[in-house]
Amino acid sequence: MTDCVFCLPLVEPYVVLSDEHCYTTFTHDTGTPAGSAMILPRAHRPTVFDLTPDEWASTRTLLHRMRALITELHGPDGWNVGWNTQPTGGQSIPHAHCHLVPRYHDEPLAGRGIRSWIKDPDNRPPHHAPADPAAWYGN
Template sequence: MPISIDCPFCQPQDDPHQHVVIENETCYFLQHDGHQDILEGTGIIVPKAHRPTAFDLTPQEWADTYELLHQAKAYLDAKFAPDGYTLGWNVGLVSNQTVPHAHFHVVPRYSDEPYAGKGLRYWFKQEANRRQGR
């Protein structure tokens, strides 16, 4: 299984603030202490093998991501009781993929948060984000 020595998702146990919450044969569901103070429960699903983007996942990694997503939801529902979820992949720097290892964001959402009701579509529908000349 290929890994990258410099990648924080290839060896999550090396970061004492990053926790493997659930895992299966090919993927982890990770939570990082530094990401829990804004929207509690936030985590990511990552393949154990170093895959640069979601487009590089194997069929087994896709199946295992699906399995972990449902397990993560059951865990998050029981522990945090969110009112909804925002789910997503970022691919490439222009999409804000700052770690070049595929990672699927699982973001619990709460009705009392300031951006409640503003999911992925809200951000790309803003007129201020229109490409110049388009």
């Protein structure tokens, strides 16, 4: 795909670590925590569900390597790791990318994880899940 901003060679100058299947880059959005990064497949894959087994293995390896690098550079106190998939799931660029977000004890929302918005009662859609978890499984 030639017009994807996450496809190589367009993003090549920003690559931090790489192997034959995936690469890492720091997140360049303003306002992201120091050391925030992404792991992406070299091939254009629209979502995490499109990754090959080799890309999954590469993502895991590069995730660990990037975490070590960010720890050395910034010394975070915690982490968020996650995938946004499709526009409703928060994916703004249709090229799979795993976010590695360092968290710091002195940030205003420290302690709020990636599910904090799910737990917020103000974020319930009209057809929200039943309150009784047993009902999720048809019990």
